[in-house]
Amino acid sequence: MLSRACQLCHEGAKMVLFITGQCNRTCWYCPISSERKGNSAVWANDREVRSDDDVLDEARIMSALGTGITGGEPFLVLDRIVHYSRLLKETFGNDHHIHMYTGIAPGERELTALVGLVDEIRFHPPHEIWPHIMESRFPDAIRTAKRLGMEVTIEVPSLPGLEYFEPLLDELDFFNINELEWSETNAGEMRQRGFDLEDCYHNAVGGAEEWTREIRRHEKVHWCSSTFKDSIQLRERLKRIAANTARPFEEITEDGTVIYGVLEYGDEMPEIDPDEMEVIDGRVEMAWWVLTEDFNDHPGKKYVVERFPNNGMVVEVIPV
The missing domain is CATH 3.20.20.70 (Aldolase class I)
Known part of the structure; x- marks a missing residue:
């Protein structure tokens, strides 16, 4: 009961x-x-x-x-x-x-x-x-x-x-x-x-x-x-x-964490649909599959982040 x-x-x-x-x-x-x-x-x-x-x-x-x-x-x-x-x-x-x-x-x-x-x-x-x-x-x-x-x-x-x-x-x-x-x-x-x-x-x-x-x-x-x-x-x-706060390009996992890709692009801004990314302090955050599928189109340091939603604790960072 x-x-x-x-x-x-x-x-x-x-x-x-x-x-x-x-x-x-x-x-x-x-x-x-x-x-x-x-x-x-x-x-x-x-x-x-x-x-x-x-x-x-x-x-x-x-x-x-x-x-x-x-x-x-x-x-x-x-x-x-x-x-x-x-x-x-x-x-x-x-x-x-x-x-x-x-x-x-x-x-x-x-x-x-x-x-x-x-x-x-x-x-x-x-x-x-x-x-x-x-x-x-x-x-x-x-x-x-x-x-x-x-x-x-x-x-x-x-x-x-x-x-x-x-x-x-x-x-x-x-x-x-x-x-x-x-x-x-x-x-x-x-x-x-x-x-x-x-x-x-x-x-x-x-x-x-x-x-x-x-x-x-x-x-x-x-x-x-x-x-x-x-x-x-x-x-x-x-x-x-996560359901209330995830950005359109973030994947929500079965555990309630969110996953997205990060590109530290240097001097040249990559050509990505503005609706599918967010630029924060010299890096681009985007859908992880865009980052990995178009790997060669985006020079710079790349990694995938899993974290708690709403900018919470980082669970894992995976280099790409």
Whole structure:
């Protein structure tokens, strides 16, 4: 059983709004990058936000149908949650689905501020309190959020002790388990605990799925693998961005990247249909097949570029 937020995530239709890197907790398994951890900056997907227009542009570029607000701890900047949620709802309509993550159990005042703005709240109780989850403030926060009309999810990494949540399952709408992931910021802690990567191709920690087997028998429990995040979630989002931003001569791949040819032409401008190229800083960018098929007609340095759409990260450069 999937929440609306997870359904949109499967379609690559959820924008990720990283609202702050600040957090009062020091969870050893936290995968946030060193660039964002502790930083107060806001990011919409991979774009640092300097104005409201940056958020709206990023949502439009990917034809976002919803937004996931994350951090850090978003409740440390409650005003930002309210501001950006209202901005997105007023711009794209109430159907623009907003879910958010929190590692704390907020009170009624904080939750009331989100009514009509946040559709689903995802609680992330830190691992050290799992054995005492029923005596913590989280059950009350869950009941308050549901009473105020929000869908309620617990979302945690795949760690030992998931059985402690079983008494809470009936009070939740959904329970999500993310496969434990290795990152640059938690690698040292992982090694200290004797964990290792499952293989050389993914960030998944070996054995993490095994800890989930019993609780996954419950119909409300959803397993989100590292492979899904890497190969499906990101790919579908890139495809949406590419469909909106690719130039006429760029080829969109099955992975959502774009491919084009580059000619560094020197002094003599090549004779190419102006509608099939773009001149940028002394080089011509064009369809890769025009560059390779008419190889001898275009003197100069030539190569094919594969990159993320909308002038994103370069994946590969192939000399021609």
